Amino acid sequence: MSSDKAxxxxxxxxxxxxxxxxxxxxxxxxxILNDVKFTIHxxxxxxxxxxxxxxILGPSGAGKTTLLRILCGLEKPDSxxxxxxxxxxxxxxxxxxxxxxxxxxxEHRRALGNMLFxxxxxxxxxxxxxEEEQAMQLLKSFGIEDQADKFPAKLSGGQRxxxxxxxxxxxxxxxxxxxxxxxxxxxxxxxxxxxMIIETSNRxxxxxxxxxxxxxYEAVRISDMIWLMGxxxxxxxxxxxxxxxxxxxxxxDIISWRDDRHRLPAxxxxxxxxxxxxxxxxxxxxxxxE
Amino acid sequence: xxxxxxxxPGVFSSLKSKLKKQFTPNESQSDTTFWLLGTxxxxxxxxxxxxWRAPTIPGTVGVLTAFVNLVQTYDFWEGLxxxxxxxxxxxxxxxxxxxxxxxxxxxxxxxxxxxxxTKFRFFALLGLTIVPRILFEGSFKIRxxxxxxxxxxxxxxxxxxxxxxIPRKRFEYLQTLGKTDWQVFWEIVVIETIPHAFENxxxxxxxxxxxxxxxxxxSRTGGGLGMMMWDSKKYGGPVATFAMELVxxxxxxxxxxxxxxxxxxxxxxxxxxxxx
Ligand SMILES: Nc1ncnc2c1ncn2[C@@H]1O[C@H](COP(=O)(O)OP(=O)(O)OP(=O)(O)O)[C@@H](O)[C@H]1O
Ligand SMILES: [Mg+2]
Numbered sequence: 281m282s283s284d285k286a287x288x289x290x291x292x293x294x295x296x297x298x299x300x301x302x303x304x305x306x307x308x309x310x311x312i313l314n315d316v317k318f319t320i321h322x323x324x325x326x327x328x329x330x331x332x333x334x335x336i337l338g339p340s341g342a343g344k345t346t347l348l349r350i351l352c353g354l355e356k357p358d359s360x361x362x363x364x365x366x367x368x369x370x371x372x373x374x375x376x377x378x379x380x381x382x383x384x385x386x387e388h389r390r391a392l393g394n395m396l397f398x399x400x401x402x403x404x405x406x407x408x409x410x411e412e413e414q415a416m417q418l419l420k421s422f423g424i425e426d427q428a429d430k431f432p433a434k435l436s437g438g439q440r441x442x443x444x445x446x447x448x449x450x451x452x453x454x455x456x457x458x459x460x461x462x463x464x465x466x467x468x469x470x471x472x473x474x475x476m477i478i479e480t481s482n483r484x485x486x487x488x489x490x491x492x493x494x495x496x497y498e499a500v501r502i503s504d505m506i507w508l509m510g511x512x513x514x515x516x517x518x519x520x521x522x523x524x525x526x527x528x529x530x531x532x533d534i535i536s537w538r539d540d541r542h543r544l545p546a547x548x549x550x551x552x553x554x555x556x557x558x559x560x561x562x563x564x565x566x567x568x569x570e
Numbered sequence: 571x572x573x574x575x576x577x578x579p580g581v582f583s584s585l586k587s588k589l590k591k592q593f594t595p596n597e598s599q600s601d602t603t604f605w606l607l608g609t610x611x612x613x614x615x616x617x618x619x620x621x622w623r624a625p626t627i628p629g630t631v632g633v634l635t636a637f638v639n640l641v642q643t644y645d646f647w648e649g650l651x652x653x654x655x656x657x658x659x660x661x662x663x664x665x666x667x668x669x670x671x672x673x674x675x676x677x678x679x680x681x682x683x684x685x686x687x688t689k690f691r692f693f694a695l696l697g698l699t700i701v702p703r704i705l706f707e708g709s710f711k712i713r714x715x716x717x718x719x720x721x722x723x724x725x726x727x728x729x730x731x732x733x734x735x736i737p738r739k740r741f742e743y744l745q746t747l748g749k750t751d752w753q754v755f756w757e758i759v760v761i762e763t764i765p766h767a768f769e770n771x772x773x774x775x776x777x778x779x780x781x782x783x784x785x786x787x788x789s790r791t792g793g794g795l796g797m798m799m800w801d802s803k804k805y806g807g808p809v810a811t812f813a814m815e816l817v818x819x820x821x822x823x824x825x826x827x828x829x830x831x832x833x834x835x836x837x838x839x840x841x842x843x844x845x846x
Contacts, residue, residue, distance in 0.1 A: 354742050373745035384743040388762060388839045397757075401748040431839040451747045 294322040295366045297488065298376070298455060302360035303350055305343070312343040313350075314522040315360070318507055320455075320488065322366070331487030333478060335499040337554070338509030342523040344492045345381075347509070348457050351490075352378045364455070377453025381460050383444035385432040391443055392428040395419065395450050402452035411450075418446045421483075422476070438473065445480060454486045462495045470495070474502045500550050501542045504532045508554065529554075628809040636809035637816060645798065645805065650817065653786065653794040656710070657778050660717040664778070665771055668722045672729035676736075676759045688730055691723035695781070699788055709792035713785050720781045725774040732766040733759055765840055768833035772826055779822040 298320040305313040323332050338344045349355040351362055353371035362371040369375075386394050395415035396408075405411045419425040422442040427435055435443065441461065448456045461477060462470045481489040493499050499506055510526035535546040591597050592607070616630055623629060628636075640646045671687055674680040695716060702715040736758060744754040783796030795814050798804075802811040834840060 352746060354745070373742065374748040376746075378746045380739065380743065384739065386757065386762070388764070388837065398747045401753075433839060433841070447747065453746075453748075 296320065296368060297322045297364065297366060298351065298371075299363040299368060300347075300351060300360070301363070303347070303357045303362065304359045305346055305350060305355070305357050307346075311522045312346050313357070314524045316347060316509075316524050317360075318525050318528065320490070322486075322488075323504075331481040331483065331485055331489065333481040333489050333491070333502055333504050335491045335493060335503040335506045336509055336525075337493060337496060337499045337506050338523060340494050342494075342509050344494070344509060344523075345459055347523075348378065348459055348492045352376055352457060354378075377448035377451065377456035379441070379444045379448060379456065379458050379461070381463065383437075383440045385440060385444055385447070387432050390429050390431055391419065391424065391435065392416070394432065394443060394447055398447040398451040402450060404452055405450075414450060418450055419443075421479075422446045438469070441473065442476060445476075449480070449483070449487075454484075455488045455490070456480075457490045457492060459492050460494070461491060462493055462498050470498050471501075474498045478502050496551055496554055497542075500531065500535075500547060500554070505530050506554075626808075628812050632809040633812040633816065636806050637813035639806060640810055640813050640817075643805070646814075649793055649795045649798045652792065653782060653796065653818075654821070656713055656717060656786070656794060657782055659714055660721060660782075661771075661775060661778055663714070663718045664721040664725055664774060667718065668725035668729055668770075668774070669767060671722075671726045672733050673755075673759055675730045675733045676755055684726065684730055688723060688727040690719075691727060693723075695720050695784070696788055709789055713789045713792055713794075716789060717778065717781055717785045720785065721774055721777050724777050725770055728770045728773060729763075729767065732763050732770070736763070765833060765837045768829060768836065772829050775825050775829060776822060779818055782818070 296319045300316050300318050303313055303316040304311065320332075320334060336344060336347065346355070350357050351371065353362070353373040353375060363369060364371045364375050386397060389397055392412075392415055395418065396411055399405050399411035399415055402411075405414055416425060416428065419428055422445070424435075424439050424442055424446075427439055427443075432440055432443065445456065445458070458477065461473055465473060477489055477491060481487050491499065491503065506529045507525045508527040508529065509523050529550070531541075531550070535541050535544055535550060541547050592599070592603070620629060671680075671684050675684045698719065699712070699716060702712040706712050706715060740758045740762070741754050744757060749757070783794070783799055786792065786794040786796030787800045795818060799811045799814050802808060
């Protein structure tokens with residue numbers, strides 16, 4: 281499609297890997313999501329061994345978690361559909377990975393046990409020796425190999441989060457959603473988590489991380505592309521109580537070099553741009569509404 | 571340690587602050603203090619018993635004497651053996667039945683049946699003796715079935731609530747890891763609830779000891795400590811009954827402690843919280 285080409289001048293778009301088609305959802309007669317549609321493509325950048333890092337950015341209470349649950353197949357939309365994979369099959373739970381808020385883990389298994397439990401479902405890992413090797417390697421790359429023998433209750437919040445992400449990776453999930461990974465963190469901690477997410481997305485070319493957040497600053501700092509979820513009527517642009525995707529911003533074309541992107545003037549411009557367009561989002565990057 | 575000149579705080583004021591701590595809500599307590607206070611409180615209770623009991627209620631000395639006499643009789647050991655065999659068999663059977671039923675609550679088809687079973691705790695045990703009397707030969711089976719029934723209805727109720735209240739998020743979490751429905755069932759419904767199963771087993775154990783003498787009495791045949799309490803005239807009257815109560819209490823408490831230890835051994839991820 282020519283419009284897609286315009287969005288990705290430096291990269292080659294391959295087939296879609298996740299498509300939301302007119303997703304709508306109501307709870308108790310109140311509409312939350314209206315006609316959410318977007319497509320995530322398998323992007324290959326020549327000469328780069330990087331995966332993608334995308335964000336869905338929206339104000340608190342907009343319906344981000346609701347959308348995420350639908351995209352993961354944990355919830356059925358009232359109308360519309362979600363298709364995943366290069367074969368674009370309807371999503372079922374387990375097809376894509378997700379790390380829910382507060383990073384759920386198996387509390388009765390040690391960190392390594394958590395990894396091995398997830399590994400046993402991955403057909404790409406041949407035998408238990410293979411699984412264990414991969415598990416230790418992942419723990420190491422997430423900087424928690426010395427925590428392998430600990431139970432999750434003894435891990436810090438950040439370590440839990442990293443273990444939960446590593447668990448999704450070893451389960452064989454290439455597409456992983458993260459729900460509010462920056463919630464409740466201070467600026468420095470956010471930056472660390474953001475860097476960790478960038479590294480995770482760069483693990484393999486196949487990896488696609490989709491961060492669902494209300495944090496403008498981190499979303500703009502780390503993402504290749506952002507979908508803005510706004511409380512707006514998509515046809516008229518009038519304010520509404522129903523959320524949908526109101527804009528798509530390809531940051532890779534606007535602010536490249538994402539390692540120190542936050543030092544570029546374009547970074548702040550972009551934040552101003554988003555904040556201007558969506559007053560409900562402004563400032564949320566620094567304070568937690570709850 | 572830092573200033574040697576400092577006058578040590580008066581014994582009185584240090585005791586006062588220690589005492590004050592024992593009346594502050596949510597304050598921590600050392601094991602030593604727990605046992606010291608416990609012993610004092612027990613002595614206090616025994617004193618109350620001695621001072622206020624009606625003359626017809628046995629006194630401590632009487633009960634202890636009866637206890638010493640009792641353990642020298644063959645009948646006591648025979649009764650105790652019979653009761654404990656019954657209790658242990660019932661504990662095992664009730665645990666197996668209740669856990670199976672509670673876990674199966676996760677399967678929609680089984681839900682009404684399990685719910686119905688838990689309502690059976692409103693049945694009067696006394697009237698139900700007719701059923702095993704018709705079904706089974708031999709008093710052991712009759713007593714066992716009554717006891718297992720009486721205990722399982724409570725155990726299953728408690729454990730069913732645990733399974734019912736598992737948040738949907740727990741299941742979803744394993745689904746996102748690509749686990750099958752039965753893998754999710756095993757990990758979340760069975761394995762993750764093990765600490766609760768042990769907690770419920772402790773209650774189960776207590777109910778077993780409550781019902782044990784009753785079941786022995788209402789089944790009428792087969793002896794056991796319950797029958798001996800009922801027929802206490804033969805063994806020395808109310809003092810002997812009290813002594814037997816004491817024996818059951820001690821055994822029950824020991825088992826309770828064992829199950830508690832078992833829980834910690836089976837669930838090393840649990841914080842070793844203080845408490846008894
Ligand atoms: N299961 C449910 N039943 C009824 N209403 C729900 C349910 N889940 C979410 N909602 C409602 O849908 C709206 C969107 O909730 P959602 O959790 O998706 O928001 P969010 O954008 O993730 O917010 P936050 O940034 O605070 O996480 C809220 O008004 C919420 O009350
Ligand atoms: Mg949310």
